[in-house]
Amino acid sequence: MYVEEIISRLKELYPEGYFHINRDPFYLLISTVLSQRTRDEVTIPTSQRLFSVLDTPEKMATADVDEIQELIKDVGFYKVKSQRLINISRMLLDEYDGIVPDDINELVKLPGVGRKTANCVLNYAFDRDVIAVDTHVHRISNRMGLVETETPEETEIELEKVVPKDMWKEINGLMVLFGKTICKPVSPKCDKCVMNDICPKLI
DNA sequence: AAAACGGGGGC
DNA sequence: GCCCCAGTTTT
Numbered sequence: 001m002y003v004e005e006i007i008s009r010l011k012e013l014y015p016e017g018y019f020h021i022n023r024d025p026f027y028l029l030i031s032t033v034l035s036q037r038t039r040d041e042v043t044i045p046t047s048q049r050l051f052s053v054l055d056t057p058e059k060m061a062t063a064d065v066d067e068i069q070e071l072i073k074d075v076g077f078y079k080v081k082s083q084r085l086i087n088i089s090r091m092l093l094d095e096y097d098g099i100v101p102d103d104i105n106e107l108v109k110l111p112g113v114g115r116k117t118a119n120c121v122l123n124y125a126f127d128r129d130v131i132a133v134d135t136h137v138h139r140i141s142n143r144m145g146l147v148e149t150e151t152p153e154e155t156e157i158e159l160e161k162v163v164p165k166d167m168w169k170e171i172n173g174l175m176v177l178f179g180k181t182i183c184k185p186v187s188p189k190c191d192k193c194v195m196n197d198i199c200p201k202l203i
Numbered sequence: 204a205a206a207a208c209g210g211g212g213g214c
Numbered sequence: 215g216c217c218c219c220a221g222t223t224t225t
Binding site: 037038039041042073074075076077078079080 | 208209210211212
């Protein structure tokens with residue numbers, strides 16, 4: 001089947017999958033918020049710097065906005081994100097006993113947490129069968145003809161119909177790696193792509 | 204549906 | 215100097 005062939009080739013290409021420094025739910029939640037619209041060459045060192053000082057909801061909830069701003073000033077939207085990190089931590093303490101919830105409907109109530117971020121936390125921290133759809137997953141799924149959709153939300157729904165459930169949690173990491181290096185938004189490296197005998201863009 | 208938020212890195 | 219980046223919120 002087409003989708004299984006694509007995933008099989010991606011796994012061969014990236015046998016180690018997507019690298020995560022730390023799968024602790026709180027770390028993953030915060031670092032994923034920091035990663036929004038920001039390259040991970042920037043967010044990984046920034047997340048580590050932040051957590052070297054503030055590594056729990058208790059510490060982050062009572063920190064000064066100015067201190068957090070200074071710690072994360074390299075990532076995009078750092079001012080609004082600084083306040084959101086405090087508000088996320090306060091909400092975790094007030095409503096979830098300081099524990100990151102294992103539930104999409106609760107996660108998206110946190111400020112600055114949308115469906116993509118919530119699904120990444122479920123995917124990587126809780127090992128849940130979800131498909132976290134970012135721009136890479138959205139673009140590649142459409143390019144390769146797995147879906148025909150306009151929005152990431154639509155893509156998530158349609159992918160769930162096409163992809164076997166035991167492959168859901170592999171999709172995100174594999175397509176992000178593929179999308180950053182080969183199947184790029186502009187100037188994709190089709191001449192060096194292992195998909196170029198099955199990709200509808202080239203047939 | 205579209206605009207706004209935003210510093211850093213690649214070219 | 216210009217364009218894009220592991221999105222979310224607001225208008």
